[in-house]
Amino acid sequence: MEIAVCLKRVPDTAEADVKVDASGKDIVRDKLAFTINEADNYALEEALLAREKHNANVTLVSVGAKESEEVLRMGLAKGAAAAARIDSASLGDTDGIGIARVLAAWFRDKKFDLIFTGCIASDDGNSQVGPALAELLGMPHASYVTKLDIQAGKITVKRELEGGFLEVKELSTPCVVTIQTGGNTPRYASIMGIKRAGAKPIEQAVGKQGQPPAGTVPVFPHLIKVYVPEVVGAAQMIEGTLDEKAGKMAALLKEKGAV
Amino acid sequence: MSSILVLVEHRQGAVRDVTFEMLTAARKLGAGSVEAVLMAENCDVLAPSITPHANKVVCVSGPAFKEFSYEPYQKALVKLIGEKKPSAVLIANSAFGTDLGPSLAVALNAGLVSDAVAFTEADSGFSVSRGMYAGKLVADWAMPSEPAIIMVRQSNFKPEPASLGGAVEKWDAGDVASGAKTKFISLEEVPTTGIDIAKASIVVGIGRGIKEAKNMPLVQEFAQDIGAVLAASRPVVDAGWLPKEVQVGSSGKTIKPKLYIALGISGAFQHIAGMKGADTIIAVNKDPKAPIFSVAHYGIVDDLHKVVPALRTKIKEMKS
Numbered sequence: 001m002e003i004a005v006c007l008k009r010v011p012d013t014a015e016a017d018v019k020v021d022a023s024g025k026d027i028v029r030d031k032l033a034f035t036i037n038e039a040d041n042y043a044l045e046e047a048l049l050a051r052e053k054h055n056a057n058v059t060l061v062s063v064g065a066k067e068s069e070e071v072l073r074m075g076l077a078k079g080a081a082a083a084a085r086i087d088s089a090s091l092g093d094t095d096g097i098g099i100a101r102v103l104a105a106w107f108r109d110k111k112f113d114l115i116f117t118g119c120i121a122s123d124d125g126n127s128q129v130g131p132a133l134a135e136l137l138g139m140p141h142a143s144y145v146t147k148l149d150i151q152a153g154k155i156t157v158k159r160e161l162e163g164g165f166l167e168v169k170e171l172s173t174p175c176v177v178t179i180q181t182g183g184n185t186p187r188y189a190s191i192m193g194i195k196r197a198g199a200k201p202i203e204q205a206v207g208k209q210g211q212p213p214a215g216t217v218p219v220f221p222h223l224i225k226v227y228v229p230e231v232v233g234a235a236q237m238i239e240g241t242l243d244e245k246a247g248k249m250a251a252l253l254k255e256k257g258a259v
Numbered sequence: 260m261s262s263i264l265v266l267v268e269h270r271q272g273a274v275r276d277v278t279f280e281m282l283t284a285a286r287k288l289g290a291g292s293v294e295a296v297l298m299a300e301n302c303d304v305l306a307p308s309i310t311p312h313a314n315k316v317v318c319v320s321g322p323a324f325k326e327f328s329y330e331p332y333q334k335a336l337v338k339l340i341g342e343k344k345p346s347a348v349l350i351a352n353s354a355f356g357t358d359l360g361p362s363l364a365v366a367l368n369a370g371l372v373s374d375a376v377a378f379t380e381a382d383s384g385f386s387v388s389r390g391m392y393a394g395k396l397v398a399d400w401a402m403p404s405e406p407a408i409i410m411v412r413q414s415n416f417k418p419e420p421a422s423l424g425g426a427v428e429k430w431d432a433g434d435v436a437s438g439a440k441t442k443f444i445s446l447e448e449v450p451t452t453g454i455d456i457a458k459a460s461i462v463v464g465i466g467r468g469i470k471e472a473k474n475m476p477l478v479q480e481f482a483q484d485i486g487a488v489l490a491a492s493r494p495v496v497d498a499g500w501l502p503k504e505v506q507v508g509s510s511g512k513t514i515k516p517k518l519y520i521a522l523g524i525s526g527a528f529q530h531i532a533g534m535k536g537a538d539t540i541i542a543v544n545k546d547p548k549a550p551i552f553s554v555a556h557y558g559i560v561d562d563l564h565k566v567v568p569a570l571r572t573k574i575k576e577m578k579s
Contacts (some may be wrong), residue, residue, distance in 0.1 A: 007393065009484070013392045013393070013395060014393070014467055014525065015467070015468070015525070015545065015546060017548065018392050018395045018396060018548075020396070027392070027396070039545050046557075055388060057436075058370065077394060078356070080464075095370060095371075095372075096361065096373070097364060100365070114302060122392075122393065123391065123392060124391055125374055125389075125390060125391055125392075126372070126373045126374070127352075127361070127373055127374075128359045128360075128361040128371065128373055129361075130361075131329070131357070131358060131359075131360070131362040132361040132362060132364065132365050134362060135361070135362035135365040135366055136365055139440075140330070140441045141358075142441065143354075143357060143358045143513075144335060144354050144357070144358070156444070158447070159354060159358070160354060160510050161270070161353075161354040161355070161446075161510075162354055162413070162509050162510055163509075163510075163511075163512075163513070164448060164449040164451075164503075164504075164510075164511060164512065165270075165446055165447065165448055165449070166444075166446070166447040166448075166449065167326075167354075167443070167446055167447075168444040168446070169328075169441055169442065169443055169444060170441065170442040170444060171440060171441045171442075171516055172440045172441075175440070181493065181494075181497045182493070182496060182497035182503075189570055198491065205519060218402045219370075219403040220370045220404070221370040221371070221372050221387075221400045221401065221402045221403075221407075222261065222400065222401055223397045223398060223399075223400055224386075224397045224398075224400060225398070225399050225400040225565035226391060226396050226397065226399075227396065227397055227399075228395070228396060228397075229349060229390075229394075229396070229397045229550075229553075231548075231553045234552060234553055234558075235540075235542060235552045235553075235554075235555035235556055235557055235558035236556065236557050236558070237557075237558045237559070237560065238557055238558065238559045242557040242561065242565055242566070242569050243569060245561060245566065245569075246566060246569035246572070246573045247571045247573050248558060249541065249557075249566070249570055249573075250573035250574050250577055252541065252557060252579060253485060253541075253570075253574070254517045255517075255519070256460050256539055257517070257518075258485040258486065258487065258518055259400070259484075259574055259577055259578065
């Protein structure tokens with residue numbers, strides 16, 4: 001069984017101060033730490049579990065600059081067999097569907113039973129790549145999957161819906177599955193794994209935008225600008241030293257009946 | 260005149276709130292006739308709840324539409340959009356909608372923008388604003404080509420009443436079931452086995468700022484001090500430090516306690532959707548720009564690991 005996992009290297013902005021750069025279209029990146037996209041890490045783990053249970057080969061692919069090889073090396077260190085980086089230098093601004101077209105061009109002459117992606121990227125928050133890639137490759141898909149059972153010629157998945165519901169679905173293979181966080185526990189790479197991964201080759205490919213169907217020349221959505229939103233209905237801030245802030249908050253809790 | 264199609268989202272026989280939020284946003288757009296697309300096993304059942312909110316309800320019935328499944332929906336929508344040539348199609352940025360939107364856009368060779376929080380008509384097509392970096396930034400996108408497929412954030416637009424009394428137009432999707440590669444099996448509800456956080460009047464919500472499992476006793480003891488139950492945002496549940504049933508947000512529980520104290524929660528919209536109905540919200544976060552401060556009533560910019568111990572001391576003093 002052949003499984004591919006699409007990985008994205010993203011800035012870790014969960015607790016960082018995010019600033020807009022001079023272009024007005026991107027953020028200042030030089031002071032940020034970068035890591036594997038959180039949902040992609042769960043997708044990778046799902047593939048590694050399938051490798052152990054079903055003797056699958058795991059291949060990694062990432063669209064990005066040279067630095068994206070960091071996340072590919074990490075995946076190789078955890079047990080993936082092969083990795084490819086599709087260079088993004090010539091792609092310019094593109095949305096998730098654009099990235100899906102680039103990935104589809106790479107996948108088209110290859111044969112995988114399952115393609116995993118994360119369900120959402122923590123930077124752009126799009127949730128587009130998986131289902132768009134499936135459509136481009138003529139495969140079925142399921143998104144926001146937290147549990148997955150692989151059988152002959154089909155898989156059964158549980159998709160996470162709003163409000164504490166799970167949707168159980170069957171898909172024929174080959175198919176694309178986007179993995180939600182929380183369904184497994186991503187492993188850490190071993191020291192031995194990291195040593196071995198350093199020597200493994202990474203296939204280098206050049207990103208190509210797939211051609212739109214004949215006779216149609218749509219102007220795809222494009223980014224105009226990014227900005228920090230105005231804070232509306234902002235909180236009344238409790239100021240002072242730590243001791244003063246704690247005192248004021250305690251008084252507030254008393255007023256609200258919590259003390 | 261051009262039209263705006265709004266895909267009605269329903270589950271287990273009930274129209275989901277986001278549908279009325281989208282219909283309100285579509286009416287305010289003023290960019291054309293608002294046409295709700297209702298696909299269901301028998302759409303006559305739900306159509307009367309939609310007609311006041313739209314100029315027209317396109318009613319599509321068939322067993323394939325009983326449960327939401329992107330495959331039959333996509334086949335029907337490709338045909339319907341081809342016939343109606345709407346300027347925009349609004350779909351919820353939900354677990355259902357995001358399963359459908361991107362593949363539909365590819366099938367139509369149309370543009371799509373995800374997680375839209377505002378949109379207006381532009382000289383050519385639409386201008387759409389959306390969140391990035393978990394709400395820390397907004398991005399403006401141009402969507403020059405029609406149809407523009409706009410994925411609308413849930414719990415973002417306030418639904419408003421209307422009395423349009425739209426006509427019901429029956430539309431036949433034809434065969435959408437043959438050749439299916441996916442099959443709906445069932446819907447499962449995650450059982451609540453312990454404390455139901457939706458019933459608590461004081462809730463302490465823990466977020467990524469807690470950092471490590473070893474810090475959990477601190478907030479557990481604080482919650483005990485003030486008679487609160489402990490809840491969490493997604494990262495804390497994903498890490499396994501609290502059970503799934505106490506997750507607050509769009510994929511967890513929606514709660515409306517008297518008092519909600521958010522500790523180390525930045526306030527991604529998925530979380531805010533689940534707690535913004537609380538009577539009083541107090542947020543503690545290191546980042547002064549954290550989106551949680553736009554929904555909280557009171558805020559403290561500081562490290563929860565410093566604030567909580569200091570606060571516990573103050574509360575002890577008060578009690579003695």
